[in-house]
Amino acid sequence: MQTPQRIGWIGTGVMGLPMAGHLMDAGHQLTVHSRTRTRAQPLLDRGAAWGESPAETAHAKDVVFSMVSMPADVEEVHLGKRGTLSATTPPSLLIDMTSSRPLLARTISEVAHDRGVAALDAPVTGGDVGARNATLSILVGGSVEAFERALPLLQLLGKTIVRQGGAGCGQQAKVANQILIASTMIGVCEALQFAKAAGLDETTLLESVSAGAAGSWSLANLAPRIVRGEFGPGFFVDHFVKDLAIALEECRASGLQLPGLALAEKLYRMAQDGGLGDRGTHGLYLLYERGCV
Amino acid sequence: MQTPQRIGWIGTGVMGLPMAGHLMDAGHQLTVHSRTRTRAQPLLDRGAAWGESPAETAHAKDVVFSMVSMPADVEEVHLGKRGTLSATTPPSLLIDMTSSRPLLARTISEVAHDRGVAALDAPVTGGDVGARNATLSILVGGSVEAFERALPLLQLLGKTIVRQGGAGCGQQAKVANQILIASTMIGVCEALQFAKAAGLDETTLLESVSAGAAGSWSLANLAPRIVRGEFGPGFFVDHFVKDLAIALEECRASGLQLPGLALAEKLYRMAQDGGLGDRGTHGLYLLYERGCV
Numbered sequence: 001m002q003t004p005q006r007i008g009w010i011g012t013g014v015m016g017l018p019m020a021g022h023l024m025d026a027g028h029q030l031t032v033h034s035r036t037r038t039r040a041q042p043l044l045d046r047g048a049a050w051g052e053s054p055a056e057t058a059h060a061k062d063v064v065f066s067m068v069s070m071p072a073d074v075e076e077v078h079l080g081k082r083g084t085l086s087a088t089t090p091p092s093l094l095i096d097m098t099s100s101r102p103l104l105a106r107t108i109s110e111v112a113h114d115r116g117v118a119a120l121d122a123p124v125t126g127g128d129v130g131a132r133n134a135t136l137s138i139l140v141g142g143s144v145e146a147f148e149r150a151l152p153l154l155q156l157l158g159k160t161i162v163r164q165g166g167a168g169c170g171q172q173a174k175v176a177n178q179i180l181i182a183s184t185m186i187g188v189c190e191a192l193q194f195a196k197a198a199g200l201d202e203t204t205l206l207e208s209v210s211a212g213a214a215g216s217w218s219l220a221n222l223a224p225r226i227v228r229g230e231f232g233p234g235f236f237v238d239h240f241v242k243d244l245a246i247a248l249e250e251c252r253a254s255g256l257q258l259p260g261l262a263l264a265e266k267l268y269r270m271a272q273d274g275g276l277g278d279r280g281t282h283g284l285y286l287l288y289e290r291g292c293v
Numbered sequence: 294m295q296t297p298q299r300i301g302w303i304g305t306g307v308m309g310l311p312m313a314g315h316l317m318d319a320g321h322q323l324t325v326h327s328r329t330r331t332r333a334q335p336l337l338d339r340g341a342a343w344g345e346s347p348a349e350t351a352h353a354k355d356v357v358f359s360m361v362s363m364p365a366d367v368e369e370v371h372l373g374k375r376g377t378l379s380a381t382t383p384p385s386l387l388i389d390m391t392s393s394r395p396l397l398a399r400t401i402s403e404v405a406h407d408r409g410v411a412a413l414d415a416p417v418t419g420g421d422v423g424a425r426n427a428t429l430s431i432l433v434g435g436s437v438e439a440f441e442r443a444l445p446l447l448q449l450l451g452k453t454i455v456r457q458g459g460a461g462c463g464q465q466a467k468v469a470n471q472i473l474i475a476s477t478m479i480g481v482c483e484a485l486q487f488a489k490a491a492g493l494d495e496t497t498l499l500e501s502v503s504a505g506a507a508g509s510w511s512l513a514n515l516a517p518r519i520v521r522g523e524f525g526p527g528f529f530v531d532h533f534v535k536d537l538a539i540a541l542e543e544c545r546a547s548g549l550q551l552p553g554l555a556l557a558e559k560l561y562r563m564a565q566d567g568g569l570g571d572r573g574t575h576g577l578y579l580l581y582e583r584g585c586v
Contacts, residue, residue, distance in 0.1 A: 102491075125505030137505035160504040164497055172491040173498050176484040180507035183480030186553035190476065191469040194540070197547045198395075198465040204457055205466050211453040212418030212430035213528075214473035216509035235506075247487070254490045257586050260479035263556055293550055 002152055004028050008057040008064035008084070008091060009048075010077055011098070012040040014233060015124070016067035018132045019097070022156045024048065033057040035068075058084035061091040063153065070242055071100040078108050090117050095150055097138075099123040099243050102168040102175070102250065105141060109167035118146035121167065123174035124158060125181075127235050129221070135159045139177070141170030175250055178243040181281070182264035184218045189285040192226055202227045222282040234280030241265075241272045267293060295445055297321050301350040301357035301377070301384060302341075303370055304391070305333040307526060308417070308424045309360035312390070315427050315449045317341065326350040328361075351377035354384040356446065363535055364393040371401050383410050388443055390431075392416040392536050395461040395468070395543065398434060402460035411439035414460065416467035417451060418474075420528050422514070428452045432470070434463030468543055471536040474574070475557035477511045482578040485519055495520045515575040527573030534558075534565045560586060 004027050009020040012034040020043055024030055033051040034040040044050055051057025054077045058064040064084050066077050074096055078084050084094060085108075094112050096105065096119070105121035112119035120142035130136040136158035140147055147163045154161045164173040191214075195205050206227070210219050222234070244265040251258055267284060274292060276283045287293055297320050302313040305327040313336055317323055326344040327333040337343060344350030347370045351357040357377050359370050367389055371377050377387060378401075387410050389401065398414035405412035413435035423429040429451035433440055440456045447454045457466040484507075488498050499520070503512050515527070537558040544551055560577060567585060569576045580586055 125502065125507060127506050130505065137501050139501050160501060162497060162501040164493055164501065169491075169493060172488075172493055173501055175491070176488045176493070176498055177502045177505065177507045179484040179487055180480040180502060180509070180512065183476045183483065183553070184507070184509060187473040187476030190551040190553050191472040193549060193551065194472055194544065195465075195469045197549050198462075198468075198543070200457055200462060200465055200469065204455060205469055208430050208432050208453060208455040208457065208466055209418065209470045209473060212423065212470065213420050213510050213514075214418060214470045214477070216473070216477055216511075217506050218509075219473065221506075250491070251487065256486060256490050257584075258483040258486065258581075259556060259560070259586055260476070260483050260553075263552060267552070288551075291550070293552055 002026055005062040006060070007031070008033070008051060008061040010034070010054055010057055010065065011067040012043065013067070013069070014128050015131045017042065019067060019157050022134050023153065026156050031057050031061065053082040054078070054080070054084045055082045055087045058091050059087040060089040063093045063095060063150070064091040065095050065097060067097045069098070069239065071104050071246070074098050074100045075104060079111060085111055085115055085117065090115050092117060093146060093149060094119045095122050096120070097122045097124055099174050099239070100171055101246055102171040105171045106168040109142065118143065118149070119167065120146050120150055121170040122150070122154065123170055125174070125177050126158070128233065130158070139164055139170040139173040141165055141168050141172070175247045178240070178247055179258065179261050181218065182244060182268070183260045184216050185222070185281055185284055186264055186267065188218050188223050188226070188282070189288050192223060192285065193288045218282070222280070226282050226285045231279040231283045231286060234282065236277065237268060237271050237279050237281060237283050238277035240281050241268050241277070244268055295319055298355040299353070300324070301326070301344060301354040303327070303347055303350055303358065304360040305336065306360070306362070307421050310335065311425045312360060312450050316446065319449050324350050324354065346375040347371070347373070347377045348375045348380045351384050352380040353382040356386045356388060356443070357384040358388045358390060360390045362391070362532065364397050364539070367391050367393045368397060372404060378404055378408055378410065383408050385410060386439060386442060387412045388415050390415050390417055392467050392471070392532070393464055394539055395464040398464045399461040402435065411436065411442070412460065413439050413443055414463040415443070415447065416463055418467065418470050419451070421526065423451070432457055432463040432466040434458055434461050434465070468540045471533070471540055472551065472554050474511065475537060475561070476553045477509050478574055478577055479557055479560065481511050481516050481519070481575070482581050485516060485578065486581045511575070515573070519575050519578045524572040524576045524579060527575065529570065530561060530564050530572050530574060530576050531570035533574050534561050534570070537561055
């Protein structure tokens with residue numbers, strides 16, 4: 001059992017809710033805040049306190065976490081008028097687990113430092129399943145000291161927790177991760193489309209190819225959902241479009257040409273425009289299915 | 294121990310050589326043929342007989358295997374003037390393990406049938422490592438009866454052996470497999486390029502992302518080789534370009550639009566044109582490295 005800490009938790013969506021639950025399971029005292037209070041209700045029912053604003057949620061806490069949607073939300077939650085860093089007594093450690101802009105992570109780290117707060121960017125990978133089973137991979141940017149302080153808490157949320165470098169490096173690593181996922185998912189969707197056109201049995205195909213050099217997490221976990229016609233998230237297309245836009249911005253800034261990423265960003269934007277924003281990332285398959293690629 | 298069979302084996306490259314070796318390990322009597330005799334020498338040294346032609350190699354055997362390079366080679370080896378199906382006493386079973394055209398597999402099956410020979414198309418995935426360790430995934434097309442006869446031999450070569458359907462379906466499944474690998478590899482190359490530009494430590498990054506939703510066989514097995522600057526095959530770019538061309542031909546024939554496959558075929562052709570044909574598939578990274586994408 002860890003020494004109970006006073007923790008503020010902001011964001012109780014498909015990822016944040018089970019993650020905050022793991023901290024409560026370990027005996028920590030949570031104050032939670034969410035844009036939509038009803039989504040935090042399962043935590044309030046278990047004894048978490050409600051914070052009216054990010055500032056109130058962060059006030060006088062040991063650590064404040066955020067797991068929200070967009071970079072704009074991250075900015076508002078930490079740097080906004082009622083943001084965590086405007087708390088009367090700010091927390092000593094701030095951990096943003098949202099996938100967000102590397103530059104914003106560096107800005108938050110600087111503003112936090114000026115208020116005597118250590119900050120980590122700690123985006124995750126592993127999806128809703130990883131969040132529920134506490135098997136996430138957590139990509140951390142920030143000082144070694146802050147990382148070591150955060151580690152016992154992060155170990156309640158994930159299995160693979162690695163410091164990637166200074167402020168922003170967690171977000172950079174997450175960008176690399178999303179670049180991997182995007183192209184892999186294109187391969188999964190196209191292989192299944194091909195199999196269908198060729199008259200192959202998709203389940204028999206998956207049995208063969210999942211075991212060889214074509215194997216991937218996406219193939220093992222999402223291809224069977226595609227075959228069953230299940231397209232719920234998982235990880236929202238809307239959020240993935242955001243991640244890919246961040247990735248493209250980063251590439252433009254450094255003059256890097258990544259044609260696979262550019263294709264993926266285009267296809268996922270088409271999927272979003274086609275009304276698939278609330279599906280899981282494997283919902284890209286439906287864009288092919290409609291003959292829209 | 295299986296009852297020793299008289300087996301003809303054609304093709305002793307990076308895949309064929311260790312595979313034929315596994316059959317010898319199990320006590321089968323091999324006659325081997327290779328375009329370049331010296332490449333078959335390790336098998337001859339162990340007691341295999343030499344066949345002067347595919348016909349001689351196949352003559353009066355229980356089974357003849359082929360594991361060659363290109364569809365044109367497959368055609369020559371089986372349907373050519375001195376091909377296996379012109380043998381005075383043809384073998385009762387023909388198994389082509391080359392990645393080749395689905396239509397050619399169906400043609401070979403028909404010609405074989407006319408000579409009283411059962412034929413299977415049985416391309417593999419798992420690369421040189423899978424060939425050496427007998428952990429290949431084998432994708433089989435052909436009759437149930439021929440599949441069941443072949444199974445004890447195929448089990449000496451691979452771990453996952455699945456019949457995908459009638460003649461040609463093994464090749465169709467292999468096409469789906471290569472579609473998966475192509476896009477996955479683009480993701481691997483682009484993620485590592487991004488990491489390098491962002492100043493991340495690539496090995497630390499791989500530690501994080503291999504464990505999560507971005508994980509794949511390529512990331513686990515080939516990304517570390519890229520980081521170490523090792524670009525030998527594995528699986529030749531030249532052969533992969535052939536596979537992707539077959540895949541595109543199949544798509545054109547069925548009116549299927551697969552933009553990820555089209556991009557991969559273009560990039561790998563550029564890699565081949567740029568002198569990278571004799572590298573492994575992960576040699577695509579060097580095309581990015583040179584700023585040629």
